[in-house]
Structures are given as C-alpha cells and as structure tokens.
Amino acid sequence: MEQELIQAIFTFKNIFLYLLVINIVTFLIMWYDKHEAKTGEWRVSEKALFGFCLFGGSIGGILGMYTFKHKTKKWYFKIGFPLILICQIALIIYAKVNSWI
Secondary structure, X not given: OHHHHHHHHOOHHHHHHHHHHHHHHHHHHHHHHHHHHHHOOOOOOHHHHHHHHHXXXXXXXXXXXXXXXXXXXXXXXXXXXXXXXXXXXXXXXXXXXXXXO
C-alpha cells in the first residue's frame, strides 16, 4: 500500500510540475534579491538561495544569476549552483535506472 501511494505521488507529471514551480520561484527570488540589493533593502540570505537550489530550483537559480547579473562574482555561487544541478541530474538518472521514477 505504501509503495502504491509513493508511486501515485511521484509520477513524472507531478515531478515535472514541482520542478517547474520551484525553478520559477527561485528565478523570481534571484530577481527580488537583486532588486533589494540595488535599493539597499532587506535581502534574501545566501543560505536560502542555496536552499531553493537544493530543493530543485537550480536551473532557475542559474538563469536568475546570469539574467540579473546577481551573485556572479561569488565563486561559491558560480560553482555551487551548477554543481547542485549536476548532482540533481545524476540523482534523476540514478532513480530512473533503478526504477524509482
């Protein structure tokens, strides 16, 4: 029964929709943080930016980083976001090969 529930939740459609939403949100957060940096207002923490990437928003984070030229001078963003994406792709491939998804 648990296996059926897990398979019902983790469908390709649901995973795709989740990744689409989290990447749009991450992209918008990068825009918001850049806007706040320009105006000197409250900023989104770097931990939060990495957190959104870790939870699936790495493509949105990378696109936001280069679209808004935000955090591009910090090496740990330039290396970290793509590294997270590579790990996520490897995890998806591993999950597919082992019939998790």
